[in-house]
Amino acid sequence: MRDMIGYCGLDCEKCDAYIATVNDDQTLREKTAKLWAELNNAPILPEHINCVGCRVDGVKTVFCEHMCEIRKCALSKGVSTCGDCPELEICGTVGAIISNNPVALENLKK
Template sequence: MKKIIAYCGLICSECPVYIATQTGNEELKEQLARDYSTDTCKFEKNDMTCTGCHSINGVNEKMCVDCPMRKCGMEKKVSHCAECNDYPCQYIEDYVPIESDNRKVLEELAKQSKESDCR
């Protein structure tokens, strides 16, 4: 599967919800709904559908449709937040902790982008 990166640095192609959607694995969706549910936020199997945040159709209403990074990235027409001239912006600071895997992905992408700009 091609490596797909969300605006926030999440590697979609490694995400179990994305994989379950792409493979049609309904049992995995049921398990993920149980695993991701909390006392304050309950997920159902149907909530575990994701076609990636770059997708126009099929974006999960409960998880991603209102994501401010997704909205901003789409408006700025970037592939991920590290491509943005404003990176790291307040959205990144608020939602993607510096020690998170997603932030490490974005930092590496930003570094690669700067290196290619110097050539």
């Protein structure tokens, strides 16, 4: 599985935080921070929008590194992604992602 597929199956290379980071795009950081702050009712600032992917070494957003329950679970179980977990099909932790994004489930099954 590609390293840029997140623990949940989402493609980190398509994430605005990743795109802003690798392109050093301050405008995209500002736009993403504003959107994420509104969606999460949280104080998210442009300087928080830096991430190179949740499964690779390097900078991550605060959410991805410290708050993502999916990432925490995968790390605690020692699986490379939720696709390696025998509970994938019944898991409530990753369930919201894969039920709303069939591509994420396909990525996890590859």
